[in-house]
Amino acid sequence: MAFKHWPLVRDLRFAQKCGRYLRGARKRRPDLNWDEFHRVARHFKTDDMGSFPERGFLYQLASDAPVDAQVVEVGSWMGASTCFLAAGLKGPAAKIFAVDNFQGLSTCGEDAAWYNRHFQKLGAASTLEIFKRNFAALGLAARAEPVVSDSLKAAQTLVSRRGAIDLIFIDGDHSYEACKADIAAWAPYVKRGGVIAFHDFGSRASGVTQAIFEAIKAGQFAEIVGVANTIIAFRM
Numbered sequence: 226m227a228f229k230h231w232p233l234v235r236d237l238r239f240a241q242k243c244g245r246y247l248r249g250a251r252k253r254r255p256d257l258n259w260d261e262f263h264r265v266a267r268h269f270k271t272d273d274m275g276s277f278p279e280r281g282f283l284y285q286l287a288s289d290a291p292v293d294a295q296v297v298e299v300g301s302w303m304g305a306s307t308c309f310l311a312a313g314l315k316g317p318a319a320k321i322f323a324v325d326n327f328q329g330l331s332t333c334g335e336d337a338a339w340y341n342r343h344f345q346k347l348g349a350a351s352t353l354e355i356f357k358r359n360f361a362a363l364g365l366a367a368r369a370e371p372v373v374s375d376s377l378k379a380a381q382t383l384v385s386r387r388g389a390i391d392l393i394f395i396d397g398d399h400s401y402e403a404c405k406a407d408i409a410a411w412a413p414y415v416k417r418g419g420v421i422a423f424h425d426f427g428s429r430a431s432g433v434t435q436a437i438f439e440a441i442k443a444g445q446f447a448e449i450v451g452v453a454n455t456i457i458a459f460r461m
């Protein structure tokens with residue numbers, strides 16, 4: 226096991242990095258409940274799918290959404306980003322539809338190889354049970370509705386929610402064609418004034434960056450809400 230993964234070293238690194246992030250976040254947004262963010266971050270200490278600024282930005286976007294907000298996430302994996310979103314929501318009817326095949330099926334070859342390696346280590350064929358365990362452990366299960374489906378198929382089955390979603394986070398298939406198709410399929414779901422956010426803008430996933438650039442140029446988004454590392458969010 227690498228030195229940085231030793232439990233004591235890992236905990237120390239977590240405390241330092243998370244503490245540094247939280248000091249800035251509390252100054253920037255003193256109105257938000259950062260203790261709740263910290264609770265979720267502690268649970269996902271070993272998660273490597275996002276940085277603190279990215280997780281914090283998702284938490285902030287969800288906290289800024291209206292009471293009883295309806296949220297869609299495309300690409301949930303084990304539910305880390307989903308939990309940060311769910312933790313920020315407020316109101317008894319707030320809900321996050323977590324769309325994923327939960328099998329790491331992706332047309333992006335680099336991603337598919339990475340998921341396969343993880344599934345071999347996990348000794349499982351799906352991340353759905355881990356997703357559910359994470360939500361249950363954090364007491365957030367009432368806010369999550371996993372949708373076990375391909376993204377584009379889910380956009381058909383959830384059609385009654387078109388135009389009624391407050392916040393969408395897209396972090397599914399990272400190929401250019403798939404990201405472009407996700408934007409076309411899911412942007413109409415966002416309410417006017419709602420938010421659509423993407424992971425991996427400006428990252429190694431150049432297809433994602435290109436698809437988002439094209440959508441910006443085509444005037445699909447009204448304004449930028451913010452950027453945190455490789456997450457970019459727009460108001461519709």
Ligand SMILES: C[S@@+](CC[C@H](N)C(=O)[O-])C[C@H]1O[C@@H](n2cnc3c(N)ncnc32)[C@H](O)[C@@H]1O
Nearest residue numbers: 274300302305306325326329375376396397398
């Ligand atoms: C990068 S992971 C998501 C990570 C998660 N958002 C987080 O930050 O914790 C991408 C996920 O998208 C899913 N995925 C890829 N292509 C998909 C598709 N066409 N439909 C549904 N899910 C897809 C994969 O199964 C994988 O779980």
